[in-house]
Amino acid sequence: MEKPVRVGIIEDDPQIRQLMQLIIDGSPGFSCLQVWESCERALPDLKTDCPDVLLMDIDLPGMSGIEGVGELRKLNPQLPVVMLTIHDDNEAVFDSLCAGAVGYLVKGLPPVQLLAAIREAHAGGSPMSAAIARKVVRSFEASQHSPLSDREQEVLSMLCDGENYRTIAEALFISVNTVKAHIKNIYEKLQVHTRADAVRTAIRNRLIK
Known part of the structure; x- marks a missing residue:
């Protein structure tokens, strides 16, 4: 039997915190490991028992979510952190992704x-969310010194939009194997190993249009 995905939540609003916990615990294949109201309370616990995925509010009291991502990356670089917020401004997206959120x-x-x-x-x-992905991708001009070819930039832009290999292939009228080859080249040129790292690198260095 497949192990459930263990999720941690850092959220200062008790109603939102409880609602997310109920959704996760009430869904097959998921388990809420623990909830915290702040990064300061979460960090000591996360040193001994990390979830598989951490959901974190960006507007926390005390240490902000963006600051918290940086601390969590020091603690466990492999922990996927997903930011949750009522805001969808580009600067918050940019800062959280650059700090290490996936x-x-x-x-x-x-x-x-x-x-x-x-x-x-x-x-x-x-x-x-699709709206955020589009805003991030379009808000930063492509660097004139990008190491990527035009086609690789197209593929990377679609990766940032959350598209899978097949939809990328269909949109660009190429085979799935060609998409895989482009992605392999992108990873090598950007010196990354995952889609999350590629997205962060692309946004940080403004490699996509």
Whole structure:
């Protein structure tokens, strides 16, 4: 039997915290490991028992979510952190991804989308709401010194939009194997190993249009 995805939540709003815990614990294949109201309370516990995925509010009292991501990356670089917030401004997205978050979601998503995002983060993906992904991708101009070819930038942009290999292949009228080859080249040029790392590197260095 497959082990459930263990999820931790750092959220200062008790109603949102409880709602997310109920959704996760009430869904097959998921388990809420623990909830905390602040990074300061969470960090000592996370030193001894880390969840598979951590959901964290960006606007926490005391240590902010963005600061917390940096501390968590020091503690456990492999822990996927997904930011949750009511805001969808580009600067918050940019700062949280550069700090090490793998994804960014607006609060109030339907339960099925929240659970899908947790699954995607657990699988090494970069969950983002479509609106946020498009805004991030389009808000930064492509660097003139990008190491990527035009086609590789197209593929990377679609990766940032959350598209899978097949949909990328269909949109660009190429084979899935060609998409895989482009992604292999992108990873090598950016010196990354996962989609999440590629997305963060692309946004940080403005490699996509």
